[in-house]
Amino acid sequence: MKPLTVNFRSKAAETLQDAQIQQSIEHVYTGFFKGRLEAAGDTPEWEELRTKGKAIKDHTIAHLDYYLGQLADNVEKNGGSVFFAEDAAEARKHIIDLAHKREIKTVIKSKSMVSEEMGLAEAMNDEGFETIETDLGEYIIQLAGETPYHLIAPAVHKSRTDVAKLLDDDFKEGDPVPDATELTMMAREKLRGVFERADMSVTGVNFAVAESGSIALVTNEGNGRMSTTVPRVHVAVMGMEKIIPSIQDLSTMLRILIRSATGQRISTYVTMVNGKRKPDEEEGPEEFHLVIMNNGRQKLLADPQMRESLNCIRCGACLNACPVYRKVGGHAYGWVYPGPIGAIVTPVLTGLKDASNLPNASSLCGACHDACPVKINIPRMLLELRYRTAEGSSDIEERTSGAKERGIWKAWRIGMMGRKRFDWAARLSRIVLLPIARNGWLKKTPPPISGWTSTRDFPLTASKSLKSRLSSRAKKAK
Ligand code: SF4
Structure with a gap:
């Protein structure tokens, strides 16, 4: 499994100082967040759809073994093969062995977070397979040697200048920056040849439908459809939870997924894959393999x-x-x-x-x-x-809270459990903190509560509680 790579606090602090990234990630609010609100507002049955979506997933997860069995049977009936991988290493090995056996040279990938969990692209490149991401965002990230920034917009933090530098070796600081369409055309030109020579594809799965053994892919670029039709071997990878019982459920899930993701009513492409090419079909892969991964699920x-x-x-x-x-x-x-x-x-x-x-x-x-x-x-x-x-829990034997912290919370809990104790604790805190307050505010609290004021001021406890103020106001009013 891909290891955890950074410390949250230090990376977060670094990002907060980066004006360019702050500007770029605004799009998740102005574009996706607002788009979702609009799409939901235009869908009168939105809350009903959410309730239905939750019920479908609750039911499926409660009967996961049954639906996984049904899915595997139906994929095999459609002529495909199914491999259940216990972890990322097993999944990776299965796909790499398959690529060796089929004498694969070039592998194209279409966006899949599960393959990111496996670290698949790096592993396949290390094994000597030319492995190229074909989703535009993922391609940019692969060129930059980074990991995805967002579940559906992996390169949302990159500016147009960043992307131009990655796609055009001759691009220099100060050159006119190509617009989004020009950048897309540059990537398209580079990727076209890769699609033509690819003999294997690895795609993700948005939903796997148990009753038909189909997988559904939701994309806005043509790469998903190209990946599932052009190469002779198609491998789809999914976490074991990406399953729904029926095609009817798929219509509900697609409506809520797409509106919630990008604010679109429907994405540009929704691709259904029912296994390998049938004898009377003109296009499609000669082989279809589904890898279903556990990896801690x-x-x-x-x-x-x-x-x-x-x-x-x-x-x-x-x-x-x-x-x-x-x-x-x-x-x-x-x-x-x-x-x-x-x-x-x-x-x-x-x-x-x-x-x-x-x-x-x-x-x-x-x-x-x-x-x-x-x-x-x-x-x-x-x-x-x-x-x-x-x-502490079975997963984390040592408590991360110190004795002092636990003591403070215990005291806080005792204070909060009774009205009289609460009033008494509030009065006591005012007496203790009054000498260090300035105009009713605490700018610097002493240890062990100094962290509270390291980034903001804290108001001093009021001299009278809200309850006593309200009761004296009520008395005056009589
Ligand atoms: S990614 Fe979407 S479905 Fe998953 S928890 Fe977030 S909002 Fe819910």
Whole structure:
């Protein structure tokens, strides 16, 4: 599995100082976030669709073994093969062995976050296969040697100048910057030849339909369709949760996915793949292979508090809604999945010990929950992970909270549990903090609560509680 690469705090601090990235990632708000609100507003049955989407995913995840079995049977009936990979290493090995056996030279990839989990493109390049990303954003990221910044817009942090430098070796600082269409044409020209010589493709799966053994791909560029028809071998890779029972469910899921992702009513391409080319068909691959990966998902499935995260359809709406993601950007999350959903799946899949600061990367404002098309309660799971981090769990043996911190929270809890105790604690805090307050504000609190005022001022406890003010006002009014 791809390792967790960065420290959230230091990368977030770096991104906050980068004016160009701050400007570029504004698009997730002005473009995607606003687009989703508009699309939802234009869909009168929007809330009904979300409820239906949640019910479909809840049902599927509760009967995952049944639907995975049905999917595998139907893919095989359609002439394809299915491989269940326990982890990323097993999946990678299976695909690389297959490529060796079929004497593959060039592999084209169409956007897939699961293949990012596997680190597949790097591994295949290391094995000597020419492996090229064909989604424009992923291609830019591959040229830059980076990881995706966003679930659906991997290069959203790059400016046009950055992209021009990556696509044109002769581009120099000060040259006129090509517009988006010109840049796209430059990439298209480079990729056309790659499509022609590719003998294997690896694509992701937006939804796998159990009852028909089909996979659905949602794209806005022609690369998905080219990848599934031109090369002689097509390998589709998916996490085991990317499954839905029926074609009818697919129509619901497509409506909520596309509107939530880009604000479109329908994406430019929705490609359905039903296995390899049939004898009477003119195009399509000679072989179709489906790789279904676990890679820690069973841990999520077995965890009643975290299972809901398997409902995720990777639309990116929670990222676009998140005030933290929109400032710290995607690379701060250090692994494949950024944003609020990344702050849940990364600690569970890679280990809470190394990713313990991710659940804290949230203001718990709830915007992600409101935005999620399948109503995943992200804040609830973030709180659960914070609790496990502080108190210890099977995944993280050592508590990250110190004795002092736990003592403070214990005292706070006792104070909050009764009205009299609360009033007494408030009065006491005022007495203790009054000497260091200036005009009713605390600019610098002493340890162990100095962190509270390291980036903002804190108001001094009021001299009278709201309750006593209201009751004296009521008395005066009589
Ligand atoms: S958690 Fe919800 S909003 Fe976030 S990517 Fe998944 S489906 Fe989309």
